[in-house]
Amino acid sequence: MPETGTTQRVLRLLALLQQRPVWTGPELAGRLGVTVRSVRRDVDRLRDLGYPVNAAPGRGGGYRLGAGKALPPLLLDDEEAIATAVSLRLAAGGTVTGASEAAVRTLAKLDQVLPGRLRAEVRALQGAIATLDGGRVEVDADALLVLARACRDRLRVEFGYADRTGSASVRRAEPYRLVATGRRWYLVAYDLDRADWRTFRLDRLHDARATTFRYRPRDHPDPVALVQRSISVAPYPHRVRILLHADAATVRGRVPATVAVVEPAEEGRCVLSAGGADPAFVLLHVALLGFAFEVLEPEEVRGLAAELGRRLVAAGAVAESSA
Template sequence: MSDVTTRALRLLALLQSRTVWTGPELAAELAVTVRTVRRDVDRLREMGYPVLTSAGHGGGYQLGAGRELPPLLLGAREAVAVAVGLRLTATSGLEGLDADALRALAALDRVLPPEVRSEVTAVADAMGVVARPVPAARSEVLLALATAVRDALRVRVDYERGDGERFERRLEPRRVVSIDGHWYLFAWDLDREDWRTFRLDRMHAVHPSTFRITPRPTPDIEATVRASITHGAYPQKATVRLHAPYEEIAHRVPPRTATVTPESEETCLLSAGADDLDWIAMHLLALGAAVEVLDPPELMDVFARIGEQAARATLAGS
């Protein structure tokens, strides 16, 4: 490979590594003159790479978007990171992306140097990704919503409720959130005039509009979504004070089961929802911390009944 070709490939890798480079910066990286950089940039343009030039303060060279995806130049560590990411994408719960990720992984594997391929194989063999059966969200739904969030545009969504009824929702999307393998949209519901959380796996289609969203005060998105999916949709809800440090409890509570917030150095608050209070009581007892019921009072009756049942337990043969 000639020095000119090697330098052009090195220049392409630099342009891919960050948004903007000045001519002197590229010249220093390549150990050539600024004039040589300009000639190499012209060669890349002749090869079809859209290298853009901007003048003025903060200007320089940048790789623009073309009609086709140009070859990516990856280092060994970057290739390993991409390969691991593709393997995780195959179990992301996004319908359609699993097959695309495997095809991309196969294409990457064909061009990897032997030493990099062996490193990727070693990392892959060490990974044990167990995919849980979660409802699949359509990749086109995710992409449409992510684009609408980025561009601050309203959308119309063909949404299916838990009872199977389908209807259209007019939304102002603020954030797409993934929690415990499930995908959610946090958005302002224009018809109900309130913040709502929607499951992406229940969306059949997303239709972006050209109307901009209205700026409005936004609550803590992650906390609101977690509260919505852990107890907002259940008929029975409970809030308790656990006499144990937050750090001791939080990592033992799955994100979709309950929300845990620190209160003091020795206590934390837990909120959960379920179809019945018995389920909540049993999981609270399993945490092993002293429980102080804040709401509802009926949870104390459930604890008393469970205690009576436990007291009647006997050992076989005794």
Template sequence: MVETSARLLRLLSLLQARTDWTGAELADRLRVGLRTVRRDVERLRELGYPVDATPGVAGGYRLGVGAALPPLLLDDEEAVAVAISLRTAATGSVAGLEEVAVRALAKLQQLLPARLRHRVEALRAATVPLPGEAAPEVSADLLAAIAAACRDRRRLRLRYRGRDGVTAREVEPDRLVHTPRRWYLRAWDVAKDDWRTFRVDRIEEPLGPPGARFTPRTPPGEDAAAHVAHAITSAPYRYQARVLFHAPLEAVAPRTSPAAGRLAAVDARTCLFTAGSNSLRELAVHVAVKGFDFEVLDPPELVPVLREVGDRLGRAAAASDRGSGLSREPDDPRR
């Protein structure tokens, strides 16, 4: 009986690990015959696990969708990864997820063997969070509803807080994109007849009921992440900068992020950086601190600002070299 139970658990683990299995593959993994595989599948069904079977030479088995969630069987690396992810989610930016993540983590840690619990606890003990600017929270229910509309290709009616206040929008949702701080939705705006990027934390709840199904449109040539990166780094800003770095893409890329601007290789020795800002001074400092020689292609107004910032930095360096007392307390006029 113990051998049969262990084999059933192994079979359930295999069915969870991959979508489709042939009977021969399962028999090989379990080191049993095809008849035993069929009997074990029937036992799983009797226990309430929906195992679908397709007859024929090309047929096989897959774990179907049931009324209840079957217990997940995780290997060591998967268990540690889930525990770490749950701990991260407990302090994440999805509203309402913290308590659920803590409950799930408590259940998982109770079942972890000692060797794995020590690994998770070692990571927890060695990790110190650095508080920073709070990320806007979004509702887990809102994310789930948008994701379902993307999957089912159904229109959504949104109340969106933009620069012009709250407006009603009807969209055909395509993809959710997540940066370290925010969630974005790429969607076709029906009224504007164009692709738009929406910050999910600016979508007011509750959403209207899912609308009519739509035929997916051909998205822009770039993937969803690149499209959103362009939208959030350039489109909303007053100034659009194009800077040519005299360094290869591989050298510049580690010093920027998709949320700050877009990088594209020009050739083996140069790359193009595109970004937006409402401040020319911020643009000037942002490109200067990357540590590579560069030239400004656009906008021309950025050039005199670079010169001004450079002169100011030069004066500061000269004053510091002379020991002019910039770091000392100012003279007291009473002395």
């Protein structure tokens, strides 16, 4: 038999072993149209390639694809490929921690090798599915794939972008990481025209394309921390730093990462950094956490805290006198 025929048969054997837990030698021989002896030789070829094919003799025995040190390539038929791609596109907007990012990476790999006829069917099915998203902001899955591949391959990208004021511009950037917050997706990238690291909301981004220019990795900030600070502190006119008499883990369990940055401090305390249109609302939310706290900065917010405290004490005194 020609070498190409042997290779095709071995790939078919691998696909069959992935379809169900156990196959007998005669069953595999019948499916492949060869002898049981040929099946044994093909199993040996798979083992030589590193696939853990286990064999058990006797009644009830057979061949089983075992768990190895690395995940072997999965061989998918058309229906399996479509189901996998649609599921990954849905998972890319999911709420399970870490699943969205992993889904985008996996979808980028699958979409790269998916035949055009199947890619079109995947998009048609995706367009026919609606989800109750609980407030998430939808982004273009194709843009996610373009940017995910560019991050992986270290390719410069170009895209149109509208900032929070609606001002439109064309950006050239070196993409580093995609970050999901649960509601939105952000791209962390080095903005070539502004010579600095930036975060970009993907729902404000359009016409993303990867260029053929590769870049060398730069020293970079922590992408998650950069996104967290950019959405919880930087956009607001008033920024407040507060020392809380509670440990960071406890406060993080009460304060969403999209609302404030919480950093450990000495003696089991922590520093909360947050922004807001009105610092009084920040103070009230911190007070409702139930921990003792001190305003570190700015100075004027310390005075506001004292004034709010006096108002609350006065309100309590009025309530007691009228009781």
